Amino acid sequence: MCEAMIEIRDLAKSFTLHGQGGTVIPVMENACLSVGAGECVALTGASGSGKSTLMRMICGNYLARSGSIRVGTLDVARAAPREIIRLRRETLGHVSQFLRVVPRVPTLRVVAEPLMALGRPEPEASARAAALLARLNIPERLWKLSPTTFSGGERQRVNIARGFVHSYPALLLDEPTAALDPANREVVLDLIGEAKARGAAILGIFHDRDARDRVCDRCVDVGAFAPGKAAREGRPG
Amino acid sequence: MIRPGPSAEGTAPLLGVAGLTRHYGTRIGCADVSFDLWPGEVLGIVGESGSGKSTLLGCVAGHLAADAGRILYRGRDTATMTEPERRRLARTEWAFVHQNPRDGLRMGVSAGGNVGERLMAVGARHYGAIRAEAADWLARVEIAAGRIDDRPRQFSGGMQQRLQIARNLVTAPRLVFMDEPTGGLDVSVQARLLDLIRGLVRDMALSVVIVTHDLAVVRLLADRLLVMKDGRVIEAGLTDQVLDDPQEPYTQVLVSSVLQV
Secondary structure, eight states: OOOOSEEEEEEEEEEEEGGGTTEEEEEEEEEEEEEOTTOEEEEEOSTTSSHHHHHHHHTTSSOOSEEEEEETTEETTTOOHHHHHHHHHHTEEEEOSOOOOOTTOOHHHHHHHHHHHTTOOHHHHHHHHHHHHHHTTOOGGGTTSOGGGSOHHHHHHHHHHHHHSSOOSEEEEESTTTTOOHHHHHHHHHHHHHHHHTTOEEEEEOOOHHHHHHHOSEEEEGGGGSTTHHHHHHSOO | OOOOOOOOOOSOOSEEEEEEEEEETTEEEEEEEEEEEOTTOEEEEEOOTTSSHHHHHHHHHTSSOOSEEEEEETTEEGGGSOHHHHHHHHHHTEEEEOSSHHHHSOTTSOHHHHHHHHHHHTTOOOHHHHHHHHHHHHHHTTOOGGGTTSOGGGSOHHHHHHHHHHHHHTTOOSEEEEESTTTTSOHHHHHHHHHHHHHHHHHHTOEEEEEOSOHHHHHHHOSEEEEEETTEEEEEEEHHHHHHSOOSHHHHHHHHTSOOO
16 A cells, blocks of 8 residues: 555644633644545544644644644645645645635636645646636636635635645545535535545545535544543553 | 754754843843754744844844844854955845835835945946836736826835835845834735735745734744743744644734734
């Protein structure tokens, strides 16, 4: 079997709230998982169980307390900031639930930007962005407007277009179908299927159970990584 | 928490700052500041007024003398450079964008002249070529061609700031220092300026050190962040990581004090 694209070992996370007397809140312990090329794994668990926290650690947005997070050849838990920047540019795509952009930048350019950051010529980047926006049914008359003026569902589709514009070898998807109508949901599920077919390793949060069943190969319950759980279960009685 | 290790990548930093210290009498301006900046990277420096961020920027850019520490530019210690060498560097490979355009522009000289002057300072002599290049840069920063002979004092604040950027970038520098470049501008003007700076950073592969107290600006512009307090760097890291998972008590207060819109 070939080596996993994403490999997490003994990962732990806690938050220290200095404003509240230095209270330490452990949120995760002994987290382990792996995602192979061409595989889609769903993170499951109740709200607040740490699904988003885990995704944020994988892309370097949250620091790990201990453990390792290998994506490709890089251990994100120990990598220098500019190595993480490079990983995000070339290897690890992320579709979050939020779209953070400079106001007034046209949608077409927001979507083309990841390709331009890779040094691809603007006409090529724009053509690829246009094709994705069209496929996700964003009307062409909106392409020159900033997505900050869009509805929730439109923003979500812009976010998805941005996440799929480059063929990232690894992808993190945070509820990619949440705000979408049935037709656009189909388009997104097709995009995920195509990414798997070209060998992308995908880790996602899908509250939409039917979507999860269609694109995911297996589920990992994040509840199993709750602090103290391993110790409790190891103890008899 | 696991602290990021030194980078394994091979290329050398463009700028290396080590142990930089500057006192004002017995008061600390900045103390023992060290960082590296790589080609094409944007480093944000944040902190409250009086935290030492402008002193640090002034020392690194050579506007202020440091009491201790070392600044290596492309492997060369700037302290060992001769004065003419340093001046040439400041005119060609380095640029400085001031918060107040009045500090970076010649207010009595036309817009075209402000840009052209920089080209003449690096040896351009052909009037037609200088004017064409100046016109090209005014277009890049979205100043209408018809305004080329107007003086900056006839411009709005946002236009003045864009002109200052054109004046600074016309010589194609590698390293740009920016001190609160969007401070004092309307938010709509700010957004346009941020978009302009981002595009120029990408297209010209600029390295930038930007000082600001505006966390929204660094989130959109900076790859990495230094947080300063009382003259010292108290936290450093990837911009979104420092803002979303701050470790130090002061950074947590700073981030949680931002008003939400």
